[in-house]
Amino acid sequence: MTPHDAIQSFAKTLENLEKCMDKAGEHAKERAFDVDVLAQARLAPDQFSFVQQVQSACDQAKYAAAYLSGKPAPSHPDTEQTFAELRERIRKCTGFLATLQEKDFAGAEERKVAPPWLGGRWLSGHDYLVQVAVPNFFFHVTMAYAILRHNGVKLGKMDYIGALSTREG
Amino acid sequence: MTPHDAIQSFAKTLENLEKCMDKAGEHAKERAFDVDVLAQARLAPDQFSFVQQVQSACDQAKYAAAYLSGKPAPSHPDTEQTFAELRERIRKCTGFLATLQEKDFAGAEERKVAPPWLGGRWLSGHDYLVQVAVPNFFFHVTMAYAILRHNGVKLGKMDYIGALSTREG
Numbered sequence: 001m002t003p004h005d006a007i008q009s010f011a012k013t014l015e016n017l018e019k020c021m022d023k024a025g026e027h028a029k030e031r032a033f034d035v036d037v038l039a040q041a042r043l044a045p046d047q048f049s050f051v052q053q054v055q056s057a058c059d060q061a062k063y064a065a066a067y068l069s070g071k072p073a074p075s076h077p078d079t080e081q082t083f084a085e086l087r088e089r090i091r092k093c094t095g096f097l098a099t100l101q102e103k104d105f106a107g108a109e110e111r112k113v114a115p116p117w118l119g120g121r122w123l124s125g126h127d128y129l130v131q132v133a134v135p136n137f138f139f140h141v142t143m144a145y146a147i148l149r150h151n152g153v154k155l156g157k158m159d160y161i162g163a164l165s166t167r168e169g
Numbered sequence: 170m171t172p173h174d175a176i177q178s179f180a181k182t183l184e185n186l187e188k189c190m191d192k193a194g195e196h197a198k199e200r201a202f203d204v205d206v207l208a209q210a211r212l213a214p215d216q217f218s219f220v221q222q223v224q225s226a227c228d229q230a231k232y233a234a235a236y237l238s239g240k241p242a243p244s245h246p247d248t249e250q251t252f253a254e255l256r257e258r259i260r261k262c263t264g265f266l267a268t269l270q271e272k273d274f275a276g277a278e279e280r281k282v283a284p285p286w287l288g289g290r291w292l293s294g295h296d297y298l299v300q301v302a303v304p305n306f307f308f309h310v311t312m313a314y315a316i317l318r319h320n321g322v323k324l325g326k327m328d329y330i331g332a333l334s335t336r337e338g
Contacts, residue, residue: 001172001295005299006299043315044319122335123335130170130178131331142307150212164300166287
C-alpha cells in the first residue's frame with residue numbers, strides 16, 4: 001500500500017461519504033425536515049459536529065497528500081454550514097488529491113513531516129502515514145457516517161466501503 | 170506501508186481500544202453502573218452493538234493477517250457478552266497478530282484473497298488490504314469508540330490514536 005494508494009483510497013472514501021450525504025438528503029425529504037439540521041448534529045455535546053467531522057476528514061486527506069508529496073496544501077477555510085457547502089469542500093479536496101500521481105510520492109516514506117501541532121518534533125513520512133493519516137482519516141469519515149446513522153439515515157457499511165475490485169476465475 | 174505495518178497498526182489500535190475500555194470502566198464506577206451495560210449499547214437499533222463492533226474489528230485484523238500471510242486464521246467464536254470477555258477476545262487476536270513477522274508477508278500483495286462472502290470472486294492481496302481490511306478495521310474500532318463516547322465516557326481522539334513515534338532535531 002503505497003502513499004499514492006492511500007491517497008486514492010481517501011479520495012474514493014470521500015466520494016462514498018458524499019453518497020451517504022445523498023441518502024441523508026433522501027431521508028430528510030421523506031421525513032420532511034431540512035437536511036442541514038444534520039450538519040450540526042453530533043454524538044456527544046463535547047464532540048465534533050457532522051460539519052467538523054467532514055472538514056477534518058478532508059483535512060487529513062489533504063495534508064497527507066501535501067506532506068507526503070512535498071506540494072503545498074491549498075487553503076480550505078472551515079466556513080461550511082450546509083450540506084451543499086460540505087459537498088463543495090469535499091470536491092475541492094478530491095480535486096487536489098487528483099492532481100497527484102504515483103511519481104509525486106517518490107521518497108515519501110523518508111520525508112520529514114513536521115506539522116505545527118507536533119510542536120517542533122517530526123515524524124517520518126512512513127510513520128505519519130501509518131500512525132496519523134490513515135487512522136485519523138477513517139476515524140472522521142466513520143464518525144460522520146455514525147452521526148447520520150444515529151439520526152436514522154438508511155446506511156449500511158457498504159455505502160462507506162464502496163465498490164471493490166473483485167475478479168473472477 | 171507494508172502489509173506487516175498494517176497488521177502492527179491494527180494491533181496497536183486494538184490495544185488503544187482496550188485503554189478506551191479501561192476509561193469506560195472508570196466512568197461506570199464513577200456513575201455507579203455496571204460497565205457491561207455498555208456491551209449491548211448501539212447507536213441505532215439496527216446497527217451492531219459494542220460487542221459486535223469489537224468482534225468485527227478483531228476479525229478484520231485477524232483475517233487480514235491470515236489471508237495476507239497465507240496462515241490459517243484461528244477460530245474465535247462470537248460468544249463474548251462482557252467487557253472482560255471482550256478483553257480476552259482482543260488479546261487472542263493481538264496474540265495471533267504478534268506471531269507474524271515481516272517475512273511472513275512476502276508476496277502478500279499478489280496473493281489471491283477469496284473470502285466466502287465474495288461468493289467465489291477474489292481480490293488481490295493489495296486490493297484486499299487497501300479496499301477491505303484497512304477501511305473496515307478502522308470503521309469498527311471507531312464505531313466502538315463512538316458508542317462509548319455517546320454514552321458519556323471521557324475519551325478523546327488521542328486515546329484511539331495512541332503514542333506517535335515522533336523525533337526531534
